[in-house]
Amino acid sequence: MLVSAMPKEPMLPGTLELLVLRTLAIEPMHGYAIAQHIQKLSKDALKIEEGSLYPALQRILVKKWATAAWRESLNGRRIRVYTLTAAGQKQLGLEKARFHVLYGAIRNVLKGA
Amino acid sequence: VLFRRRRFDADLHEELRAHLAEREAAYLRDGLGPEAARRRARLDFGNPAVIHEQSRDVWLVRWLDNIRRDLAIAVRSLGRTPAFTLAAVATFALGIGAATAMFSVAYGIAFRPLPYQHADRIVRIYESNTKTNETKQQVSQGTFQAWREGVTSIEHIALFGDSGVLYMAGDSPQPITVRRVSPAFFDVLGAAPLIGAGFKPESAYTRFTANEYVLSHAAWQRLFGGDPDINGRLFYIREDDDPIRVVGVMPKDFAFDAPVDAWRPMIVELPVARILRSWRYDNVVARLRAGRTIDELRAELDVASQRLAQEFPATSAGWTATAEPLRDAIIGGFGRASWLFLGAVAAVLLAACANVAGLLTARALGRTRETSIRVALGAGRWRLAQLWLTEAFVLAAAGATAGVGLAWWLVRLLRAAAPPGLPRVEDIAVDMPALAVALVATVSAALVCALVPLVGTRDRSLPGALSAGSARSGDTRVRRRVSTGLVALQSGAALALVVLAIVFGRSFLNLTAVDLGWRPERVLGLDVKPSMPANVRRPWFLYAQWAERLVARLEATPGIARAAITTVIPFDGRVIRAEIARGRTLVANEARWPVSLNIVSEGYRETVGLTLRRGRWFTADDRFDESVLTYAGPYPDGVAVVSESVARALWPGENPVGQQFRLPGLGRGPFQTVVGVVADVRFASVAGEPALEVFQPWLQAPTGVPRLLVRATSDAALIAPAVRAAVLAENPATGIDRVTPVESLVERATAPSRLIRNLIASLGLLALVLAAVGVFGALSMLVTAGARETAVRIALGASPSATMWSALARGLWPVCAGAAGGLLAAVLLVQGAQSLLFGFERVDAASLLTGAGVVLAVTFVACLAPALRAARTDPLNVLRAE
Helix, strand or coil: CCCCCCCCCCCCCCHHHHHHHHHHHHCCEEHHHHHHHHHHHCCCCCCCCHHHHHHHHHHHHHCCCEEEEEEECCCCCEEEEEEECHHHHHHHHHHHHHHHHHHHHHHHHHHHC | CHHHHHHHHHHHHHHHHHHHHHHHHHHHHCCCCHHHHHHHHHHHHCCHHHHHHHHHHHHHHHHHHHHHHHHHHHHHHHHHCHHHHHHHHHHHHHHHHHHHHHHHHHHHHHHCCCCCCCHHHEEEEEEEECCCCEEEECEEHHHHHHHHHHCCCEEEEEEEEEEEEEEECCCCCEEEEEEEECCCHHHHHCCCCCECCCCCCHHHCCCCCCCEEEECHHHHHHHHCCCCCCCCCEECECCCCCCEEEEEECCCCCCCCCCCCEEEECCCCCCCCHHHHHCEEEEEEEEECCCCCHHHHHHHHHHHHHHHHHHCHHHHCCEEEEEEEHHHHHHCCHHHHHHHHHHHHHHHHHHHHHHHHHHHHHHHHHCHHHHHHHHHCCCCHHHHHHHHHHHHHHHHHHHHHHHHHHHHHHHHHHHHCCCCCCCCHHHCCCCHHHHHHHHHHHHHHHHHHHHHHHHHHCCCCHHHHHHHCCCCCHHHHHHHHHHHHHHHHHHHHHHHHHHHHHHHHHHHHHHHCCCCCCCCCCEEEEEEEECCCCCCCCCHHHHHHHHHHHHHHHHCCCCEEEEEEECCCCCCCCCCEEEEEECCCCCCCCCCEEEEEEEECCCHHHHHCCCEEEECCCCCCCCCCHHHHCCCCCCCCEEEEEEHHHHHHHCCCCCCCCCEEECCCCCCCCEEEEEEEECCCCCCCCCCCCCCEEEEEHHHCCCCCCEEEEEECCCCHHHHHHHHHHHHHHCCCEEEEEEEEHHHHHHHHHHHHHHHHHHHHHHHHHHHHHHHHHHHHHHHHHHHHCHHHHHHHHHCCCCHHHHHHHHHHHHHHHHHHHHHHHHHHHHHHHHHCHHHCCCCCCCCHHHHHHHHHHHHHHHHHHHHHHHHHHHCCCHHHHHHHC
């Protein structure tokens, strides 16, 4: 029934939420800035599609990992800024740990080959 | 929710647009032209609508997930307690099923719109005589004409007569049932023919040119094979030289009153003849102008009646007009009965809800630990309520599904076994309105049942509940109070309905115990209309001869005990009214009595079973010869037999035999000598005083509208074919109509009463069962909850019998408390249903006491098992279990 919100580039499942949470941990920011940030930090290797970003943001809101509020940006635009909650902070830790376990496992498999 | 959803959409929309704008701005900074920048940004961004949709779905998924999870929890936890689940679902099914079925019945009869355009503007108008207390009588042409001319709130008004059977000319005479109606009849009902133009305006006809028929759809098919060129087709009726022209066919679904094959114009000739001012033999139906009310109509009719009484005192003095909506005319007493049904079924539904609420309360009590754990794990009050609500909804939905099925079945059963005389049976169905009511009933029942147990959760002291390890915390007391209230409510509702059922049962007994004064069993009644040669102007003597021969032929037929010609078939709704006056000479301002007139053949007394009190019955010698009956000779005095009421009214304290009276207005045989008196008979209705009945011998006053009464040796219905054969053997061109066992006509008169009794009794029984189950459940819960206390008491030396009695008392006291309210409700209900009751001024102590006794006895039995369980409490077991 529901269209999956995976990015078009192959990406490990759940990593988009991890990246968004990580980005929000730096400071509260709005959707466009989140996408720009991830792109910049990944040195343009990861390009976040809006089609994935917004459903992911909604999932984060549903799970109460972040809250959203309208603000005025420096250049006078009305932007919707996402702020990490305590639960989001905790979740970031969990996701990070999970990612490292997964990453390590994959690396081990690759090394063994 | 809607508001939140709109807000969500607006936020997301703005956010996406802002994002797009920023992207565009970035491309602009990168040095792209404005057009190119916008295109690139849009291309990168993808379809905003899809993004929007996907983002919203995230929330929907959560919502659906929650519901699914709650449903799963509810179903799982209900599945763990199959007995409870079954009891709750069954209770809901009975309550909702009864409510839906009863609503379908009440709605179909009393509330579903009639199948006419703006049916609320159609009224029936009657004449009532204030002097003789005759209400809602038929109407004379003179009065009708006055209404048609002088009442402005009427848009269309029409007369309609009784239907009669004619024979179509042809090799095999086809009977055709025809009703005379004013040409405006179809305008009144807002119906137009399917084929043809229908009648012309009344002014376009005279009595002699009104040979046009509008056919019913069924007659068009049956008599004319559905001929598509039917409009304008000519055919002939026996005994009539003028051809009949078909000017229309009504649609298939058009119906009014009893079904007929055709309508033909009834023309009021102006000025109205004096005799037609006194003959009140037709019916009136009218359509109000848009925006006019029936009260305005009534006011105008009053004025018209006064004017008529001044202008035509001889025929209109004392007569007033009575108007009522067509719907009321059709459903009669069932309008009020429908409200009663709805009230009763609401009580049953309430009892069912109380029952399930009680069960859920008991369940909540048993779940104190589970609840406490959920609270400890962070479930909010609202979340708990959601869970319980879901459970209640699952139960109610399952119950409602079964209930609607039950209702459908009940309604089918009722329609199949509908008593004769139940109006609008074909309109009773479980359809949209009933289903809507079922839905509302289900939702509200679920809400009530879920919220009542919540009452006890407020003071939950978490550590207490967890540590106590059993259901003894503060909310037990609250719950106990709730459950007491529920039991009281149920028993009150049950008691009210049981008393109502008793009262209606006794009312019906009163009704059937009435002595009719004659014996309807094994008597068959029918209309017979022999065709007489067209060249005889006054065929009365032929009718006399025909009747004698026919009766002789019938009585020679096996299976027939006695046969008689008459003018009135008892209880078929038609009577012949006349007025009589004492003595031979007209006196100014003399008293006149309204009587119903029966012109009968010699065998009549034995056929219907009249009891002769004084004098004699008619003999074969009570006859006039041909010259008298054809008006050729002088008219001698006739003889008559009267009922005791007539004798009492006209000649109080005198010997009625030998007295004389007149029938002013009814032409032939103006002077009658009373030769005998029969016991009072009820020929028109069971309730009320017997009418004044006058009998004349057929051979002295034969008429052109004979009816036949035949007493069978065994079953009236079985002789119908033989009677038919004999009638046709006597005269093959005889219209035969309304062949009915007379006993079923009498039953039809009491059928509404019987139906009301049966429905109320079923509801009473249902409420009683629900109350018993409720009391049983509540006391079982109390006994379980109080097991520790009981154990301690028994350990301290309380005897088993004392324990049992104290448990019984605890179970029964809420019943007694509810019973007080129930008795009061019963008194009020009976008061409201007064007009439906026969032989009851108000509810009597016997009915109240019987009802209370029944409810107490049943609930006592329901309490026995849990009370015995309390008495058998083994203190060691209980205390060890702690």
